[in-house]
Amino acid sequence: MQREQWNSRTGFILAAVGSAIGLGNIWRFPYMAYENGGGAFFIPYLFAMLSAGIPFMIMEFSLGHKYRGAAPKVFAKLGQSIGLRLEWLGWFQVFIAAVIAVYYVAIIGWAMSYLVFSVTQSWGADTNEFFFKSYLQLGDNSPTKLGDFQFHIALPMTLAWAITSLAVYSGVKAGIERASKIMMPLLFIMVLLLIGRIIMLPGALEGLDYLFRPDFSKILDAKVWSAAYGQIFFTLSVGFAIMIAYSSYLPEKSDINNNAFMTVLINCGFSILGGIMIFAVLGYMAAEQSKPITEVVTSGVGLAFVTIPAAINLLPIPYILGPLFFLALVVAGLSSHISIIEAVVSAVIDKVNISRKKAALLVCGLGYVTSLAFSTNGGLLLLDLVDYFINNVALLTSCLIELLIMGWLFKLANVREYVNHCSEFNVGQWLVICLRFISPVMLAGILFKNLINTIQNGYGDYPVADQLFLGWGLIAVMLFCAIFIGLVSNLHLPEERKP
Numbered sequence: 122m123q124r125e126q127w128n129s130r131t132g133f134i135l136a137a138v139g140s141a142i143g144l145g146n147i148w149r150f151p152y153m154a155y156e157n158g159g160g161a162f163f164i165p166y167l168f169a170m171l172s173a174g175i176p177f178m179i180m181e182f183s184l185g186h187k188y189r190g191a192a193p194k195v196f197a198k199l200g201q202s203i204g205l206r207l208e209w210l211g212w213f214q215v216f217i218a219a220v221i222a223v224y225y226v227a228i229i230g231w232a233m234s235y236l237v238f239s240v241t242q243s244w245g246a247d248t249n250e251f252f253f254k255s256y257l258q259l260g261d262n263s264p265t266k267l268g269d270f271q272f273h274i275a276l277p278m279t280l281a282w283a284i285t286s287l288a289v290y291s292g293v294k295a296g297i298e299r300a301s302k303i304m305m306p307l308l309f310i311m312v313l314l315l316i317g318r319i320i321m322l323p324g325a326l327e328g329l330d331y332l333f334r335p336d337f338s339k340i341l342d343a344k345v346w347s348a349a350y351g352q353i354f355f356t357l358s359v360g361f362a363i364m365i366a367y368s369s370y371l372p373e374k375s376d377i378n379n380n381a382f383m384t385v386l387i388n389c390g391f392s393i394l395g396g397i398m399i400f401a402v403l404g405y406m407a408a409e410q411s412k413p414i415t416e417v418v419t420s421g422v423g424l425a426f427v428t429i430p431a432a433i434n435l436l437p438i439p440y441i442l443g444p445l446f447f448l449a450l451v452v453a454g455l456s457s458h459i460s461i462i463e464a465v466v467s468a469v470i471d472k473v474n475i476s477r478k479k480a481a482l483l484v485c486g487l488g489y490v491t492s493l494a495f496s497t498n499g500g501l502l503l504l505d506l507v508d509y510f511i512n513n514v515a516l517l518t519s520c521l522i523e524l525l526i527m528g529w530l531f532k533l534a535n536v537r538e539y540v541n542h543c544s545e546f547n548v549g550q551w552l553v554i555c556l557r558f559i560s561p562v563m564l565a566g567i568l569f570k571n572l573i574n575t576i577q578n579g580y581g582d583y584p585v586a587d588q589l590f591l592g593w594g595l596i597a598v599m600l601f602c603a604i605f606i607g608l609v610s611n612l613h614l615p616e617e618r619k620p
């Protein structure tokens with residue numbers, strides 16, 4: 122059967138950008154930049170983008186384009202050309218995607234609830250109490266003591282799954298591409314509208330000043346560089362099967378270099394918009410409460426569901442700006458969720474040769490049931506723990522293994538030749554140098570530091586048994602299953618494209 126294809130180049134780029142732009146651009150990047158030298162952070166960040174982000178994106182686009190398969194098929198085929206069995210690496214990445222998919226959707230569900238609350242600001246004055254107690258109903262729980270099922274959280278999650286599964290079920294063109302063409306322009310417009318209004322508020326510019334004021338002393342700090350590299354891999358969704366799956370639907374004639382540059386630049390540009398939006402709000406909030414901005418800066422879940430609602434309480438036209446913010450969060454999240462699910466679905470289609478519709482129903486059905494674990498009293502704790510281990514250990518390990526294989530066991534010069542053949546402008550020898558030396562060294566450093574730190578200190582205050590079971594244990598099981606499936610299988614290997 123003919124592999125599905127994107128309808129247009131814009132469609133592909135919007136889908137790839139839709140995957141890359143996610144919650145991380147809105148609630149992770151601004152804080153990282155602020156914490157790590159403000160304006161001076163842009164130097165390591167740009168360096169990481171050029172030396173790791175763009176090369177990695179070019180490499181993954183070339184893999185999908187050339188071998189026309191999801192990650193397991195791509196690595197199986199690649200392995201075949203160098204006499205190694207590598208399918209397991211693809212499955213490891215697919216499992217990472219699958220795990221992320223089941224908790225990511227919970228956050229989208231919360232954002233949907235808050236979209237509704239924001240119309241009337243029903244979160245009241247104490248937004249902290251409201252989020253943790255009234256909404257999540259978090260009590261004396263732990264990641265393994267989840268408490269009761271929470272119907273009011275499961276409901277929006279169900280809606281999020283419905284949208285994702287509809288997009289993936291409908292196919293590359295009619296589902297994913299069409300959804301991206303609506304969602305991405307909408308997201309940009311919403312964020313620009315928000316910025317346009319918020320920037321005029323008193324204090325907003327001071328907020329931006331905090332974000333962008335360069336602290337050049339930080340540039341010599343290795344931590345800042347490792348933060349920049351860590352953020353680049355996460356923000357671009359590379360290294361866990363997503364971009365490989367998306368690029369496997371590229372038509373024969375596709376400008377790989379150009380597409381990769383566009384995807385990376387649009388994502389990183391959007392991060393700066395995210396930073397402006399968040400810090401303008403925080404600056405205004407600090408001014409209204411006459412607090413220093415350092416007291417209101419937060420990131421992650423606390424930023425989106427505690428600080429921002431409190432800021433919205435203070436905003437003019439809160440019933441418009443509030444829903445705009447949460448709708449932006451929902452759209453950014455959904456377009457990423459669609460891509461993670463597609464990474465899994467496309468791998469299943471390759472492997473068991475069932476139709477897309479069946480594979481989509483199977484994956485979404487299983488994912489849905491699993492994700493209900495997060496609509497419980499302790500769902501947040503489970504999410505937090507699993508997310509830490511997946512991001513800091515599994516994801517970086519997978520990126521590093523992929524880089525080492527590509528850089529040291531495979532001839533990267535072939536990748537360069539391949540992409541240049543497909544593209545209007547050529548990339549130089551720097552591609553090889555970045556992928557072979559710079560990126561793996563940086564990644565290995567970050568991973569090593571994370572491993573030591575996690576082994577010594579664990580994560581948070583969670584019970585050690587929970588960390589062994591849901592952190593290390595989960596990763597071990599994923600690795601074991603990946604190796605098992607990869608070794609017992611014999612994937613039907615496709616014809617590769619000749620340059």
Ligand code: PHE
Pocket residue numbers: 140141142143144145146221225355356357358457458460461
């Ligand atoms: N790139 C996304 C972001 O910046 C992260 C992500 C994408 C996570 C897809 C999971 C799945 O938020």
Ligand code: NA
Pocket residue numbers: 140141142143145146355356357358388
């Ligand atoms: Na991103």
